[in-house]
Amino acid sequence: MDNDSNILNKVVLVVGAGDAIGSAIATRFAQEGYTVCMARRNGDRLAPLVEDLSQQGLTAHAFTCDARKEDELIALFEHIESSIGELEVVVFNIGANVPMKIVDTDSRKFFKIWEMACFSGFLTGREAAKRMLPRQRGTIIFTGATASTRGAAGFGAFASAKAGLRAMAQSLAKEMGPNNIHVAHVVIDAPVDTAWIMENVPTAAELKANDGLVVPSHLAENYLMLHKQPRDAWTFELDLRPWSESW
Numbered sequence: 273m274d275n276d277s278n279i280l281n282k283v284v285l286v287v288g289a290g291d292a293i294g295s296a297i298a299t300r301f302a303q304e305g306y307t308v309c310m311a312r313r314n315g316d317r318l319a320p321l322v323e324d325l326s327q328q329g330l331t332a333h334a335f336t337c338d339a340r341k342e343d344e345l346i347a348l349f350e351h352i353e354s355s356i357g358e359l360e361v362v363v364f365n366i367g368a369n370v371p372m373k374i375v376d377t378d379s380r381k382f383f384k385i386w387e388m389a390c391f392s393g394f395l396t397g398r399e400a401a402k403r404m405l406p407r408q409r410g411t412i413i414f415t416g417a418t419a420s421t422r423g424a425a426g427f428g429a430f431a432s433a434k435a436g437l438r439a440m441a442q443s444l445a446k447e448m449g450p451n452n453i454h455v456a457h458v459v460i461d462a463p464v465d466t467a468w469i470m471e472n473v474p475t476a477a478e479l480k481a482n483d484g485l486v487v488p489s490h491l492a493e494n495y496l497m498l499h500k501q502p503r504d505a506w507t508f509e510l511d512l513r514p515w516s517e518s519w
Contacts, residue, residue, distance in 0.1 A: 281307060281356075281357040281358070282305065282306045282307065282357075282360050282361075283306065283307045283308075283309060283352065283356055283357040283358060283359050283360060283361075284298070284301045284306045284307070284308055284309065284359070284360065284361040284362070284363065285309045285310075285311065285348075285349075285352060285359055285361070285362045285363070285400075286298045286301075286308070286309070286310050286311070286363045286365055287311050287337070287339050287345075287362070287363065287364050287365065287366065287392070287396050288311070288312060288339065288363075288364065288365035288366035288367070288415070289310035289311060289312050289318060289321075289334075289365070290312065290365070290367075291317075291466070291467070292464060292465070292466040292467075292488045293365055293415065293460075293464060293488050293491055293492075294310070294312070294363075294365040295310070295318075295321055295488070296488035296489045296491060296492040297363055297365065297491070297492045297495050298310045298321070298332065299321070299325065299489070299492065300489065300492035300493060300495070300496050301361065301492075301495075301496060302325050302328075302330040302331065302332055303328075303330065304496060306360075306361070307331045307332075307333075307356060307357060308325070308330070308331065308332040308333070309332075309333045309335065309352050309356060310322075310332065310333070310334050310335065311334075311335040311336070311337040311339070311348055312336070312337070313336065313337070313338050314336065315334045315335050315336030315337070316334075316336070318334035319334065321334075322334050333352075333356065335348055335351075339364075339366060339388075339392035339395060339396060340387040340388060340391060340392045340395075342395055345392070345395050345396065345399060346399060349399045349400070349403065353403055358403070358407065359400065359403055359404070359410065360409070360410055360411065360499075361410065361411045361412075361413070361499050362396065362397075362400035362410070362411070362412050362413070363412075363413045363414075363415070363495060364392070364393045364396045364397065364412075364413070364414045364415065364437075365415040366388050366389060366392055366393070366415075367388075367389065367415070367417070368384075368385045368388035368389040368430060368433060369417065369419075369427075369430055370385055370429065370430060371426045371427060371430075372426065372427075372428070372429060372430075373425075373426050373428075374428040374429075377428065377429050381429065382429045382432075385429040385430055385433050386429065386432065386433045386436070388433070389430065389433035389434055389437060390432075390433040390434070390436040390437045390440070393414055393437045393440065393441075394437075394440055397412055397414070397440065397441065397444050397455075400412045401444065401447070401448055401453065404448075404451075404453050405448075405451055405453070408451055408452045408453075409452050409453065410453045410454070411453070411454045411455075411456070411498065411499040412444065412448070412453065412454070412455045412456070413455075413456045413457075413458060413495055413498055413499070414437055414438075414441045414455075414456070414457045414458070415458055415460065416434055416437065416438055416441075416457050416458055416459045416460065417430075417434050417459065417460055417461070418459070418460075418461045418462075419431040419433075419434040419435065420434040420435055420437065420438040420457070420459050421435070421438070421459060421461075423435070437457075438457055438459075438509075441455060441456075441457040441508075442457070442508070445457075445508050449506070452503065454498070454499070454501065454503065454506050455508070456498045456506075456507055456508055456509070456510065457508060457509045457510075458491075458494065458495065458498075458509075458510045458512060459509060459510065459511045459512065460486060460491065460512050460513075461511060461512065461513045461517065462485070462486050462512070462513040462514050462517045463476070463479065463484075463485050463486070464485060464486045464487075464488060464491070465480060465485040465486060465487050465488065466488075469485065479516075482516065483514055483515065483516070484514050484516045484517070485514065486512065486513070486514055491512060494510060494512060498510065
């Protein structure tokens with residue numbers, strides 16, 4: 273049974289609605305009949321997507337918000353809840369995948385990566401939980417990466433942030449589960465079909481031709497599936513990779 277099948281105005285918020293994964297998630301939920309709210313640091317860059325969804329008869333809103341700033345994030349949640357509707361789904365999708373050797377990482381860069389990929393996830397999860405708890409329903413999903421479970425050379429700052437996000441999500445899931453709130457973490461352990469990958473990975477075209485890149489719209493199907501799971505069989509962690517990716 274759909275977690276919100278009896279709710280007329282179903283609202284989803286995607287924090288970190290970038291051009292690939294975040295936009296795909298927002299689009300899929302909109303197609304399912306949800307009112308979609310999308311936030312990123314440069315909200316004006318979402319205008320084409322909002323226009324495209326509107327032309328399809330779907331409802332979407334774009335916001336400029338730096339999720340590292342507590343006051344901005346709280347204001348975003350308050351505005352959505354008071355002016356658009358009650359949030360049924362909140363997706364945290366900020367990455368900060370910056371390759372950098374530890375010996376070359378200064379404290380400012382390390383802290384910024386942690387703020388983006390971990391601290392802002394904590395703020396997002398906290399604010400979502402605060403609003404869902406009184407209603408005793410909702411879904412909170414965090415986007416993870418390969419670095420969520422293991423640190424590779426050159427990714428010390430990113431791995432520490434993503435591992436921290438995963439641990440925080442585990443704790444939140446334990447707190448929220450008994451309150452009928454589903455918390456999930458998605459490990460995307462593979463390259464995704466994005467413009468950056470196509471421009472910077474020499475084998476990207478070959479991988480794409482052989483289904484070796486994860487397609488954002490296919491990822492989005494899994495986020496919707498997580499929200500629609502019956503509560504007697506909730507998934508906490510979903511590990512996604514193409515068929516050709518080694519384990």
